Amino acid sequence: MSVSEQPSTTPVAEIAAGYAFDGAALDLGALLWDGVCHPDAQVRIPLPMLNRHGLVAGATGTGKTKTLQLIAEQLSANGVPVFLADIKGDVSGVSAPGQDGERVRERAGQVGQEWTATGFPCEFYGLGGLGTGIPIRATVTGFGPVLLSKVLQLNQTQEQSLGLIFHYADSKGLELIDLKDLRAVVAFLVSDAGKAELKGIGGLSTVTAGVILRSITAFEQQGAAGFFGEPDFDTAEFLRTAEDGRGIVSVLELPAVQDKPQLFSTFLMWLLADLYGDLPEVGDVDKPKLVFFFDEAHLLFNGASKAFLESVTQTVRLIRSKGVGVFFVTQTPKDVPSDVLAQLGNRVQHALRAFTPDDAKALKATVRTFPRSAYDLEGALTGLGTGEAVVTVMSEKGAPTPVAVTRLRAPQSLMGPVPAADLEAAVKASPLYGRYAQAVDRESAYEKLTAEQRAAEAAAERAAAEKETAERAAAEKEAARAPQRRKPPEEEPSLAEQVVGSGLFKSLARSVGTQLGREITRSLFGTARRRR
Numbered sequence: 001m002s003v004s005e006q007p008s009t010t011p012v013a014e015i016a017a018g019y020a021f022d023g024a025a026l027d028l029g030a031l032l033w034d035g036v037c038h039p040d041a042q043v044r045i046p047l048p049m050l051n052r053h054g055l056v057a058g059a060t061g062t063g064k065t066k067t068l069q070l071i072a073e074q075l076s077a078n079g080v081p082v083f084l085a086d087i088k089g090d091v092s093g094v095s096a097p098g099q100d101g102e103r104v105r106e107r108a109g110q111v112g113q114e115w116t117a118t119g120f121p122c123e124f125y126g127l128g129g130l131g132t133g134i135p136i137r138a139t140v141t142g143f144g145p146v147l148l149s150k151v152l153q154l155n156q157t158q159e160q161s162l163g164l165i166f167h168y169a170d171s172k173g174l175e176l177i178d179l180k181d182l183r184a185v186v187a188f189l190v191s192d193a194g195k196a197e198l199k200g201i202g203g204l205s206t207v208t209a210g211v212i213l214r215s216i217t218a219f220e221q222q223g224a225a226g227f228f229g230e231p232d233f234d235t236a237e238f239l240r241t242a243e244d245g246r247g248i249v250s251v252l253e254l255p256a257v258q259d260k261p262q263l264f265s266t267f268l269m270w271l272l273a274d275l276y277g278d279l280p281e282v283g284d285v286d287k288p289k290l291v292f293f294f295d296e297a298h299l300l301f302n303g304a305s306k307a308f309l310e311s312v313t314q315t316v317r318l319i320r321s322k323g324v325g326v327f328f329v330t331q332t333p334k335d336v337p338s339d340v341l342a343q344l345g346n347r348v349q350h351a352l353r354a355f356t357p358d359d360a361k362a363l364k365a366t367v368r369t370f371p372r373s374a375y376d377l378e379g380a381l382t383g384l385g386t387g388e389a390v391v392t393v394m395s396e397k398g399a400p401t402p403v404a405v406t407r408l409r410a411p412q413s414l415m416g417p418v419p420a421a422d423l424e425a426a427v428k429a430s431p432l433y434g435r436y437a438q439a440v441d442r443e444s445a446y447e448k449l450t451a452e453q454r455a456a457e458a459a460a461e462r463a464a465a466e467k468e469t470a471e472r473a474a475a476e477k478e479a480a481r482a483p484q485r486r487k488p489p490e491e492e493p494s495l496a497e498q499v500v501g502s503g504l505f506k507s508l509a510r511s512v513g514t515q516l517g518r519e520i521t522r523s524l525f526g527t528a529r530r531r532r
Helices: 011-017 048-054 063-078 102-111 143-150 154-171 178-188 196-199 206-226 235-239 262-277 307-324 356-367 377-383 420-429 445-479 495-501 506-513
Strands: 025-033 036-046 056-058 080-084 124-126 134-136 251-252 290-294 324-330 346-349 386-394 404-408
Touching: 011 036, 011 235, 025 048, 025 063, 025 102, 025 386, 036 048, 036 102, 036 143, 048 154, 048 307, 048 324, 063 080, 063 290, 063 324, 063 404, 080 124, 080 178, 080 262, 124 196, 124 262, 134 262, 143 154, 143 445, 143 506, 154 196, 154 206, 178 196, 178 206, 178 235, 178 420, 235 290, 251 346, 262 290, 262 307, 262 324, 346 377, 356 495
Parallel strands: 056 324, 056 346, 080 251, 080 290, 124 134, 124 251, 290 324
Antiparallel strands: 025 036, 025 404, 346 386, 386 404
């Protein structure tokens, strides 16, 4: 008996009615009730509600990656660009048609899916040129002090000091392009010539400066220096569509840096913050301008400062009005701070395990985050199979849909990585490769401060030489007048005395400020606003 033929009081009919949307929607799968799959009771997400954000959670091996792939495919098909991170290197298959087989046909039949092998338009990126992908780089100035403090694992006091350093560089127009620029500014501010510059705003202790410099060195030794530099990546590249109207799926390949989780998770937050700073307000739209999948989200929040968490919460809350949807992907909802979790309107919860007392506590906490349900959710969440999930989303009217245990559809693209040669060829064939592949090292804070220092040293050397020449001439003149001696007239200050006495070195920072450019402005996370 179909859902429409069942009595209206049955849970299946009531739940199915909650997903009968009038407008465009993504198909997740078919409703499960008492172990029976109902292919005519489709569980869906309204397309306009994708910018109300979401959470995809579940234990390892329960199918979270395939759920991302399934949602990304349908967003692309509806003309919505997608960004997702490929932690393990197995998401690149979204660019290639899937492989037909018995298991795929069986799943498609169970959920009422018309499965057709299909590849989707993709761009592949890599952080700082590590691994295969178009390099994504950020300038230190653009990255900002809050995010950089998290990458360098600084404490709150050190983070505040780093903020003072950025403030000084911004006010003097000293662009921090790469890490050597930052190192040069820190070294200058604790030198005799520059230490007075920060006294008016709190100062910078040599101990804190030493910690920051050591953290930068350690970061570089991890091979991460290439993440900072130019050309600075324009996150508007993520908003493109293909010639056939499908949204481009931007895949950030991270296998080369998967052992640096705090680094790549923080870089993902920078990408999102940069989008927030650049995009205009659009309000409610028929479909999102971009959907951003934030994989391994728990790594973002581990050890995060209060300022960082507040910035994440504010970004997630406000970026919705700019047409961007954010999906956090992690193992349990408790990995996400409650203020952030409260902003997530769509939930796809895969199976949870309850092998330990802590697991059991996490299970109970997860159940409490769902609306009231006709299901025994504790039993359902521990009994879900691979590719099954508990779902609730935002309806077209903005209200939560009934909780639905769902057997999910099979992705139509390749469920696995594409061959390395094919990935390399796709990267080099991209129109973006020539724009971002080659790193550029233009004049910035390091070069400007070095030039000022060398000019001061050269002036001092010239002054010393002139003083020595003048003293020698005076001595010779005095010797010629001997034995008649008289008190020499008071001399004008020499060039050397003028250089040192006028505080050339002490005024270096002030000269830098007047010569090197205009102040740099910042937004959320302290990220610099892009000049277009």
